[in-house]
Amino acid sequence: MFKNNKKSVFRTLLILIKLFFRNYPSALFALKWFFITLITGILIGSASAFFLQTLEWATQFRENHLWLIAFLPLGGFLVGLMYHYFGKDVEAGNNLLIETIHEPGKIIPLKMASFVYLGTMVTHFFGGSAGREGTALQMAGAIADQFSKPLRLSEDDRKILIISAISAGFGSVFGTPLAGAIFGLEVFLVGRLKYNALFPAFSAAIIADLTTKLWNTHHTHYHIDFIPEISFLNILYAIISGILFGICAATFSKAIHKTGNVFKSKINYSPLRPFFGGIIVASAVFLMGTTKYVGLGIPTIVDSFEQQLPAYDFALKMIFTIVTLAAGFKGGEVTPLFFIGATLGNALGYFIPLPIALLAGMGFVAVFAGATNTPIACSIMAIELFGNECGVYVAIACVVSYLFSGANSIYKSQIIGEPKNRRFLKDTGKKLSEL
Numbered sequence: 001m002f003k004n005n006k007k008s009v010f011r012t013l014l015i016l017i018k019l020f021f022r023n024y025p026s027a028l029f030a031l032k033w034f035f036i037t038l039i040t041g042i043l044i045g046s047a048s049a050f051f052l053q054t055l056e057w058a059t060q061f062r063e064n065h066l067w068l069i070a071f072l073p074l075g076g077f078l079v080g081l082m083y084h085y086f087g088k089d090v091e092a093g094n095n096l097l098i099e100t101i102h103e104p105g106k107i108i109p110l111k112m113a114s115f116v117y118l119g120t121m122v123t124h125f126f127g128g129s130a131g132r133e134g135t136a137l138q139m140a141g142a143i144a145d146q147f148s149k150p151l152r153l154s155e156d157d158r159k160i161l162i163i164s165a166i167s168a169g170f171g172s173v174f175g176t177p178l179a180g181a182i183f184g185l186e187v188f189l190v191g192r193l194k195y196n197a198l199f200p201a202f203s204a205a206i207i208a209d210l211t212t213k214l215w216n217t218h219h220t221h222y223h224i225d226f227i228p229e230i231s232f233l234n235i236l237y238a239i240i241s242g243i244l245f246g247i248c249a250a251t252f253s254k255a256i257h258k259t260g261n262v263f264k265s266k267i268n269y270s271p272l273r274p275f276f277g278g279i280i281v282a283s284a285v286f287l288m289g290t291t292k293y294v295g296l297g298i299p300t301i302v303d304s305f306e307q308q309l310p311a312y313d314f315a316l317k318m319i320f321t322i323v324t325l326a327a328g329f330k331g332g333e334v335t336p337l338f339f340i341g342a343t344l345g346n347a348l349g350y351f352i353p354l355p356i357a358l359l360a361g362m363g364f365v366a367v368f369a370g371a372t373n374t375p376i377a378c379s380i381m382a383i384e385l386f387g388n389e390c391g392v393y394v395a396i397a398c399v400v401s402y403l404f405s406g407a408n409s410i411y412k413s414q415i416i417g418e419p420k421n422r423r424f425l426k427d428t429g430k431k432l433s434e435l
Helices: 002-023 025-064 066-086 094-102 111-125 133-145 155-174 177-186 195-214 232-266 272-288 298-304 313-326 334-348 356-372 375-386 388-404 422-427
Strands: none
Touching: 025 066, 025 111, 025 133, 025 155, 025 195, 066 111, 066 272, 094 133, 094 155, 111 133, 133 155, 133 334, 155 177, 155 195, 177 195, 177 375, 232 272, 232 313, 232 334, 232 356, 232 388, 272 313, 298 313, 298 334, 298 356, 313 334, 334 356, 356 375, 356 388, 375 388
């Protein structure tokens, strides 16, 4: 009797579950992607934690042993050799991730994660000027894509997987899961979002961020102590600032691609490109007598929120970063863009009567927004980092910067889904590299 009752309850429960999923098919989708992003998010968050902690060690060791910068050319040569002979299929980096979303092909080789990690550590250990988001995104994409075949994911599911991986990598490396989720959705297709990836992106970013924090990994905190009242005049100041941030973003994007082309055209043997780039950067460091413009530059970013800095800081950081990355060193552009934007905002404080910390915060995200065509993600990032009081100002700066950066990006493989204005309607569907 008891066995029959047990079977009856089980059958009833099974019927109820089937009815539930039949009436709410989205629940099955959410359940499926929760488990996928739980696994990938934990792995990506752990990878980000390991990367951030070892990167901090490398930075501190370099700053305490500045003679290491003299070996930057040799470090660049070794990284160049590694990619030239063993890593040509992963050399495209973030652009490979974006291309995989648009046209899924072969599984992204897992070696991309180890190669970009080693390359970035060498760059920072010996004093190149680079960031960390490129490393985090590539590690995340390579790790996540290994599950495509075992889970028998369809082509569309694989696109969602890479988007969620990008979201997880970005959110965990900067401690901004909401911005990370939107960044993954926004970055690959300018002007459009892939809404069926919305839940996986948020799930992956939040899980990865929580995992990174569980590993006791800390992120830098920034503070804007005073936000002026919103007025027509202050909005005008924000618009003017946004225009200048957009021009700066476009300049950076154009310059890094053109400089990369110069290295490629003048130096045929690719390992020698970072070698000569390393000579230029190391020589400049020793001639100037400062390491202010190499590495991540976090101390200067923090200072830009607290005191007036030399007006040329943003330009010098731009030059150091362009030479480093265009020559073939690994890392990322985003943290240098934070430096460039924050110090440019700080410099605008000389003639725009808004608080220096607010201008630095606006520049921090707006130059990044213009260089990556991700104004929504950057606006949310500012709110996560600086608080919601600055929301109107940073949103204006990000949107205006996005508009004035034109058809430019640090990512050549971005495709225009929705043009910024009617003038570019004919370019819909084209890669930015084709314009």
